[in-house]
Amino acid sequence: MxxxxxxxxxxxxxxxxxxxxxxxxxxxxxxxxxxxxxxxxxxxxxxxxxxxxxxxxxxxxxxxxxxxxxxxxxxxxxxxxxxxxxxxxxxxxxxxxxxxxxxxxxxxxxxxxxxxxxxxxxxxxxxxxxxxxxxxxxxxxxxxxxxxxxxxxxxxxxxxxxxxxxxxxxxRSAVHFRIAANLVRNGMIGDIKEVYCRLGTFPKQPKEETIIPVPEGFDYDRWLGPTPFYEYSKNRAEGNYGGGWRCYWDYGSRKFGDWGAHHFDIVQWALGRDDTGPVEFIPAGYDGNKYHHFRYADGITVWRDKQPDHGHMIRFIGTEGEVHVSRGKVETMPKTLVRHRFGEGDEQVYESKDHRQNFIDSIKSRKPTICPATVGKRSGEICLLGGIAERLVQPLKWDPVTEQITNNAEGASMQQRPRRKGYELPDIG
CATH class of the missing domain: 3.40.50.720 (NAD(P)-binding Rossmann-like Domain)
Structure with missing residues (x-):
């Protein structure tokens, strides 16, 4: 200890x-x-x-x-x-x-x-x-x-x-997403061409806030931490899955950081790209695009909220079939594909049946978890780049090797944010 x-x-x-x-x-x-x-x-x-x-x-x-x-x-x-x-x-x-x-x-x-x-x-x-x-x-x-x-x-x-x-x-520790990832990884639906991910929307950040006294027993300045100071309003600091602080760019990446952090992570996992990422991000509203999307170097395109999603959170579309997956269910086209059993010669993803238990087991074994920082970084980059593209309403080109935005100086400057004095990141030498 x-x-x-x-x-x-x-x-x-x-x-x-x-x-x-x-x-x-x-x-x-x-x-x-x-x-x-x-x-x-x-x-x-x-x-x-x-x-x-x-x-x-x-x-x-x-x-x-x-x-x-x-x-x-x-x-x-x-x-x-x-x-x-x-x-x-x-x-x-x-x-x-x-x-x-x-x-x-x-x-x-x-x-x-x-x-x-x-x-x-x-x-x-x-x-x-x-x-x-x-x-x-x-x-x-x-x-x-x-x-x-x-x-x-x-x-x-x-x-x-x-x-x-x-x-x-x-x-990653849920059986239906693991089944989906294995089917995609092993080419069971052919070459992947597109993926649809359902993220949904949050209310817009309020233009005007109702400023009220900070509740007793709440260290609001500490809650703001490294972010800019604003007078207190209930909505700004509220924990609410449908909004609250999640609506503000100051504290997250809105729906990209909410559901995107889940679904884009599964896309990365299923495509076998935990050590790399897409190369281009195109926001909704730019050049007539209805849907935000990003592309990998081989042309695979991932769409946000594009329809039809057939009632699922993620839809993988391949040349020989499809895999549709959500929390609690997975379906395939053809339907019988979902029952496929893999053998020793097939590629199979890391199996964890309980995300928290996997953490505890890894503490004891000192072996990596199913989602270590190296993975969290790559999946998180997709969410953050999506948010930057949305805010600028400009396409971004991304180099997944150097991990830099290469075509937009303003976007590149948003890869980090200023931090308030007293809330600097720890020095790791």
């Missing part, structure tokens, strides 16, 4: 102390928890949760129920969210939880081996890189970063510090 010295300040917004002064390990015996199915304390992975909004609910419950995991800390800039998460953990038999609004305090805890980063997108890289530097393994929600340059730094940190990273592109 990491032995970084502790530098804590006591947080009083909950009636819970910060982990009983750390006089000894914070891992408690399974018998004390009333859960004898848990493994021995010394072999359990100490886990901290950073950012406990909507997406965290499944993570908190799932990780806390694993026999090899001991939840030890909850961090958020909203005290009521901390209270909710700690309450849930207590229901599941976990006490003595460290509580703080400063993720640095979680990273300084030597009993924490790994963290689950579930903040809005603009905090992903800063927290994850700091965690790796502190010797922690990282589960980070998708999209992995807010900018292209952050993605490069994530990969650099993953390699330099020898950490395990799992990006929350959990569709």
């Amino acid at each position: 990491n032995q970084t010295p502790l530098r804590f300040t006591r947080r009083r917004f909950l009636g819970t102390s910060i982990a009983t002064a750390f006089a000894g390990p914070q891992i408690v015996r399974a018998e004390t928890l009333g859960n004898n199915s848990k493994t021995g304390a010394n072999s359990r992975i100490g886990l901290g949760f950073i950012g406990v909004g909507l997406i965290s609910q499944g993570h908190v419950a799932s990780f806390a129920g694993m026999k090899d995991v001991q939840p030890l800390a909850v961090c958020d800039v909203r005290d009521w969210k901390i209270k909710e998460a700690v309450g849930k953990l207590k229901e599941l038999g976990n006490d003595d939880i460290q509580t703080t609004s400063r993720f640095e305090e979680v990273l300084a805890n030597p009993d924490i081996d790994a963290v689950c980063v579930m903040t809005p997108d603009h905090w992903h890289a800063g927290v994850a890189i700091a965690a790796m530097k502190a010797g922690k393994d990282v589960y980070v929600e998708k999209p992995m970063t807010l900018t292209i340059e952050e993605g490069k730094l994530m990969v650099e940190a993953e390699k330099k510090y020898g950490r395990i990273v799992q990006v929350g592109s959990q569709q």
